[in-house]
Amino acid sequence: xxxxxxxxxxxxxxxxxxxxxxxxxxxxxxxxxxxxxxxxxxxxxxxxxxxxxxxxxxxxxxxxxxxxxxxxxxxxxxxxxxxxxxxxxxxxxxxxxxxxxxxxxxxxxxxxxxxxxxxxxxxxxxxxxxxxxxxxxxxxxxxxxxxxxxxxxxxxxxxxxxxxxxxxxxxxxxxxxxxxxxxxxxxxxxxxxxxxxxxxxxxxxxxxxxxxxxxxxxxxxxxxxxxxxxxxxxxxxxxxxxxxxxxxxxxxxxxxxxxxxxxxxxxxxxxxxxxxxxxxxxxxxxxxxxxxxxxxxxxxxxxxxxxxxxxxxxxxxxxxxxxxxxxxxxxxxxxxxxxxxxxxxxxxx
Amino acid sequence: xxxxxxxxxxxxxxxxxxxxxxxxxxxxxxxxxxxxxxxxxxxxxxxxxxxxxxxxxxxxxxxxxxxxxxxxxxxxxxxxxxxxxxxxxxxxxxxxxxxxxxxxxxxxxxxxxxxxxxxxxxxxxxxxxxxxxxxxxxxxxxxxxxxxxxxxxxxxxxxxxxxxxxxxxxxxxxxxxxxxxxxxxxxxxxxxxxxxxxxxxxxxxxxxxxxxxxxxxxxxxxxxxxxxxxxxxxxxxxxxxxxxxxxxxxxxxxxxxxxxxxxxxxxxxxxxxxxxxxxxxxxxxxxxxxxxxxxxxxxxxxxxxxxxxxxxxxxxxxxxxxxxxxxxxxxxxxxxxxxxxxxxxxxxxxxxxxxxxxxxxxxxxxxxxxxxxxxxxxxxxxxxxxxxxxxxxxxxxxxxxxxxxxxxxxxxxxxxxxxxxxxxxxxxxxxxxxxxxxxxxxxxxxxxxxxxxxxxxxxxxxxxxxxxxxxxxxxxxxxxxxxxxxxxxxxxxxxxxxxxxxxxxxxxxxxxxxxxx
Numbered sequence: 001x002x003x004x005x006x007x008x009x010x011x012x013x014x015x016x017x018x019x020x021x022x023x024x025x026x027x028x029x030x031x032x033x034x035x036x037x038x039x040x041x042x043x044x045x046x047x048x049x050x051x052x053x054x055x056x057x058x059x060x061x062x063x064x065x066x067x068x069x070x071x072x073x074x075x076x077x078x079x080x081x082x083x084x085x086x087x088x089x090x091x092x093x094x095x096x097x098x099x100x101x102x103x104x105x106x107x108x109x110x111x112x113x114x115x116x117x118x119x120x121x122x123x124x125x126x127x128x129x130x131x132x133x134x135x136x137x138x139x140x141x142x143x144x145x146x147x148x149x150x151x152x153x154x155x156x157x158x159x160x161x162x163x164x165x166x167x168x169x170x171x172x173x174x175x176x177x178x179x180x181x182x183x184x185x186x187x188x189x190x191x192x193x194x195x196x197x198x199x200x201x202x203x204x205x206x207x208x209x210x211x212x213x214x215x216x217x218x219x220x221x222x223x224x225x226x227x228x229x230x231x232x233x234x235x236x237x238x239x240x241x242x243x244x245x246x247x248x249x250x251x252x253x254x255x256x257x258x259x260x261x262x263x264x265x266x267x268x269x270x271x272x273x274x275x276x277x278x279x280x281x282x283x284x285x286x287x288x289x290x291x292x293x294x295x296x297x298x299x300x301x302x303x304x305x306x307x308x309x310x311x312x313x314x315x316x317x318x319x320x321x322x323x324x325x326x327x328x329x330x331x332x333x334x335x336x337x338x339x340x341x342x343x344x345x346x347x348x349x
Numbered sequence: 350x351x352x353x354x355x356x357x358x359x360x361x362x363x364x365x366x367x368x369x370x371x372x373x374x375x376x377x378x379x380x381x382x383x384x385x386x387x388x389x390x391x392x393x394x395x396x397x398x399x400x401x402x403x404x405x406x407x408x409x410x411x412x413x414x415x416x417x418x419x420x421x422x423x424x425x426x427x428x429x430x431x432x433x434x435x436x437x438x439x440x441x442x443x444x445x446x447x448x449x450x451x452x453x454x455x456x457x458x459x460x461x462x463x464x465x466x467x468x469x470x471x472x473x474x475x476x477x478x479x480x481x482x483x484x485x486x487x488x489x490x491x492x493x494x495x496x497x498x499x500x501x502x503x504x505x506x507x508x509x510x511x512x513x514x515x516x517x518x519x520x521x522x523x524x525x526x527x528x529x530x531x532x533x534x535x536x537x538x539x540x541x542x543x544x545x546x547x548x549x550x551x552x553x554x555x556x557x558x559x560x561x562x563x564x565x566x567x568x569x570x571x572x573x574x575x576x577x578x579x580x581x582x583x584x585x586x587x588x589x590x591x592x593x594x595x596x597x598x599x600x601x602x603x604x605x606x607x608x609x610x611x612x613x614x615x616x617x618x619x620x621x622x623x624x625x626x627x628x629x630x631x632x633x634x635x636x637x638x639x640x641x642x643x644x645x646x647x648x649x650x651x652x653x654x655x656x657x658x659x660x661x662x663x664x665x666x667x668x669x670x671x672x673x674x675x676x677x678x679x680x681x682x683x684x685x686x687x688x689x690x691x692x693x694x695x696x697x698x699x700x701x702x703x704x705x706x707x708x709x710x711x712x713x714x715x716x717x718x719x720x721x722x723x724x725x726x727x728x729x730x731x732x733x734x735x736x737x738x739x740x741x742x743x744x745x746x747x748x749x750x751x752x753x754x755x756x757x758x759x760x761x762x763x764x765x766x767x768x769x770x771x772x773x774x775x776x777x778x779x780x781x782x783x784x785x786x787x788x789x790x791x792x793x794x795x796x797x798x799x800x801x802x803x804x805x806x807x808x809x810x811x812x813x814x815x816x817x818x819x820x821x822x823x824x825x826x827x828x829x830x831x832x833x834x835x836x837x838x839x840x841x842x843x844x845x846x847x848x849x850x851x852x853x854x855x856x857x858x859x860x861x862x863x864x865x866x
Contacts, residue, residue, distance in 0.1 A: 034638060069571070069638065125639075196608075197701045289733070290715070291723075301713075304568055304569075305569070306568045309572060
């Protein structure tokens, strides 16, 4: 179907943007420009204010109004052409060792660190477009890794419970029910507050990811257990078993392939859920810490009336999430199978 | 309107003497005059006659005596009790006649008249039975019926709907008159809305449902300011208040079960040179600009400009000076390798900044500080903590490196900062467990602060307090960053609102608010 192609394309575009954030970004995501807080997005133009057409795209700059905070005069008439495939020095410290990166586009800056701001700037004058790319990397990575670990755990526990049955099954299922009934989000907040203070940002990032995964496996495990029980009852499994196949052989050749679509579906359900969890955690100020950028952190900084009303470009991570989630869901629908509401089966064997 | 319980007290009650928020001088209130005798140890207060509580019963010296009895009761342990205990013994209050009371202090006390400001005079006829049955502690809660309440303030409680509104009506017995002899207050009724946060307040205000907002944050102020031309809104920027933001070094010596990293960090913080270098690396002007949108002033000491005559004019906030900061560090034995800072023992300089997750501005300050520190090659991490665990770390477990905090002095007078300066003070946050001053300069601050308490000559007191600030500025046990301005918004036509650094802020002269005809 065409829709799934669109979705696949979208997903690839997203992935390319995030993976090559260095290249697509226009600025260092942490670079503060104290003269340009809350700068509105600078659009890309081809037609100058005088009506002249230019082959090379350009931006028009907003000028800060002297002495006033975050007040900008209308874009002036001066054309600032965009150049492509530029090598930029990201070392902003005077006297620091230069660090060169290749950027997709840039301008002939008026001062070191000057860059175009396609999506405006945040409260510290940091470039929102670049932060969106770097932040998306963090957020999607957390969601992806957490969903992957959770799905793996779900497959393992689901298989063990569904195949071994008996007391192992009972034990795992009771555990699953306990996990599902606990309000994890609040517990996560508590655990996050208890983490050692001196753990670096990467360690806390890893912990948050792992915590999400350790909580998230329970519900899919229950569904996969049902699927494993069902798979086991197929005639070909019984025949294989009758021909003397070992349990491992059955799992490897018959049951796992049967479970795969279910597992993929569970993964695609978990992925957006975990991305949202990162945002929720950061929203409460307990997620990814500066200087690491994440979508949650960006939205958390924008969680007040004035940014929604006056600086809507700070909400850009929300807009970025729409195509991403759409693509994931469409592909899950197409290639996985719909999550079937399986009842926990207590068969009388 | 937004309101705290302190503010409720201040609009429904009155004090014997009151500090004029404009001049910062003490003026008569329920006491129409006072005399000082015995070299500043005895204060004789003459009460106004014919004053009535909001339920109509008369106010006499017996009510004053009763109020002091309540505030000084060790069992009730009222928050006001500490203020009234001078040099270890309580202030004694004696009735001379029905309208005269005498207060005996154990020692001449510098700002004695300021003690009476905000000290609400309580109605004996309503509360004495409760004292006898030991039920006072639970009396006058938010659920008490208005008929059981009485005060001497401009307004009295009419209705309270939990979680919604507090409605106050004009106190018909109020004693104060304006210069033209008209009885105050001008307003017949004041409604306070209970709202969950400042965004909700701003939305209601913009929709015309509220007429007055105080205690605005810079970003709410900015968004209302944009509306102010379209609607008739008057924005109030009262300049810096007594509150200030600071960076607290953990200099506590009683940190339990210290991890090695924490011990290393504390070793750096203990070095005066290190603290100075950190202070020089901070761009306070940038912080004022980006966090407070210019509605704040950079600070050099915890004595904000709101303390008018008490802030040492010789001290000026330092500008960010990275070369000097690096030089100070080099002299202290620190060195750089690949742009990262190492101490003399070869340890990478790394520490964690804690901030309260519920306070947006603190988070922003932490981000900017992190940015400033990275320019020095310091690897700092920010951890936002849920407010209770944040406070617990600072005040109890002392398990942190540095913290971004906000504090506020209780008064513009030096006495309002006693808890911060004294080694055994409750707000001596950088080293709370300290019983004896750890160094000569700390004991000098202690003795200067104790001395100024009993010096009645203003000039001499000033020079003592200047000396305290100079020691502070040299030793920097914590870093004062900025003092946010007092911000508010008033609907056009509501007049008489003036800013005030002391509690209850802009509500202080609520009796004189009026609508333009």
